[in-house]
Amino acid sequence: MTGERDNNGVVGVGADLDSLFAEVEALRELASDSDKARDSARVYDFGIRWGALLSGRLQRLAHYHHRGELTPHEQARYEKLRTELRDVQPLAERLGIARPTIPLEDRR
Template sequence: MAGADADLDMVSGLLDELRELASASGRSRDQGRIYDFRVRWGIAIAGRLERLAHYHAAGALAPDERVRYEALRARLRESLPLMDRLAVPRPRVPLV
């Protein structure tokens, strides 16, 4: 599916950034950076992640994209406490 790899890369990269921001709890966090992240995160999970979920449900992802999507959903599940810690929205797509 055209664009699925880019969507997977973007959401995965944002998950990496979420982990980095959440691990900064002992240091003073840059509130501007967190705000910027929240905006990009919201756009990604409302747009790109929702699109991936749609393509997955429709069976339109290539086998390697399906594997990557399943791994991404597992990472999202594991990151739910971090989302809560930084007060970013949780994904609305099924994570199981």
């Protein structure tokens, strides 16, 4: 699994990061509105999108991170994303949606 590269790193990494950051914000919004959070159809629809992003785009980012193929800017955004995912984990658990399967803590 190797990605196409351009002068700014692996193609699509920026879009992956943008999508994940947007969904983290959508998760916060959904969880903060008690009416929306009780709407099982809305939570289900969100959970499908969320799960697809976690199992697709997030796994792809983790792969390139592990291989050291992210640019310094992408790496910084990836680390911020991991922090954001740690922060919203209780919200995901409360809504009963998927949790990230990548390590969210630094391995020392």
